[in-house]
Amino acid sequence: MENTMAAKRSWMEHHRVLSDDSSFHMEDLPEQQLQLMENVAVAKRSRLEQHRTLSDNSFCVEDLPEEIQSLLLSLLSLKEAASTSIVSRNWRKLWTRYPNLCFDGSKDGPADMDSVKIERMKFIDTVNSIIQQHSGIGLNKFSIRCNLLKNDSDILDRWIRFATASKAKIIDMNLCTNRNNKGPTKHLYDFPLEAFGDQDIPFIQCLFLNNVSIKPHSDIGFTKLRSLHLHCVQIIGDLSGLLFNCSSLEDLEKATLNFHQTWLEEDNNKVLGHVFHGIPSVLAVEVLNVLVDICTKQSLWSSQVHTLTARPTIMFMNLKHLTYEILIFTKDPNSHSGVLQLAQYLAFAPQLETIELHMLYHSTHCRCWHEGAGVSYGHMPHHHLKTVYMSGFRCYRAQVELLFAILEMGDELEHVTIDPMTRIPYSPDLMNLGIPEDEICQWANRTSQRFGKAISVVKPP
Known part of the structure; x- marks a missing residue:
């Protein structure tokens, strides 16, 4: 106890001495330690200043150039982009510059009429809501996939007006989402081509249309159009005049044109050639894909089918790859000369390298053609034609004589x-029953010997 009290008195005496005569001073510290403390203080002040600067001048996405904003938004889905509006007050309108508006109302769902109507209205309301909020700035693509038709013209017109006012570069309108569809349906929507002609500055570069009707004329032009796809499109008017004004199709190094035509004409021997007569001066096109339906009530072999009905012009001088998908509706394939008409039009494409021809005859139990050896066409040779592929080849008369003509012209x-x-996806299981494989192979061997060119026959599975 006595020792404890002595220690306490000693500590208090020491404290009093320090307070009265020996107080602590910074200058009493060694110089090296003073320098170290000063460096620490400077670093702390620097960090505080940097933090204050960042707080006052924070980085804002909306301050970036519009092109960069569009690029960043394009990496998100439309739903994700719209969700950014809750991040902060400054981001509420950022998504309204989303560059690719793609709406798909073709998803599978309940098949009953009430459910279909409900889903249809939901789709329309969704599209209307988004385009009303979208600023229209930086719109690159506007795509609609749904089953709306002519009765919904007011709605579709409003959507197209939005796309044109926003100067969308790509417009894709698919109003028939049935993959097996092979022709336009009734009551087609009249796609307003004239809406593009009202614009002061041409803007559209790619146009994809499916199951609509168009009325082209020479007063409408797409000077920047680089790609045109028409599938199941009813064409009423001057397609030639329209394409005359599509100067970028001529300037493009590699353009692709896709056409699907449905014809209900008496003179079906002009159907396949219409694409050559109806699309003049598309000099730069290298790839041409054509889908054609040939319908006839009476099967009659045309004696004029071998004759070129028009003198070849300089159109399609650069065409290298030609693909046809042809559906032929006839009772007797051996009495229908439809596909043979293609032979005369090959002269319109002297640089052609590849022909791909897919045929489907809506006829069963028709026998192979064995009469005659074909005729000589006397057409100019094709020096660049290297590859020919034909599917649905059953040795019908028109098929046989078409291949004779190609073998005769294709010296290389x-x-x-x-x-x-x-190979056309139209009830393939039914259409591939009863194939006379042995007869086709025998015909191929005889024809190969006659023309001195190898002919390969694909074996059915």
């Missing part, structure tokens, strides 16, 4: 392949 042919199987 390297690969000729005939495939008895129907």
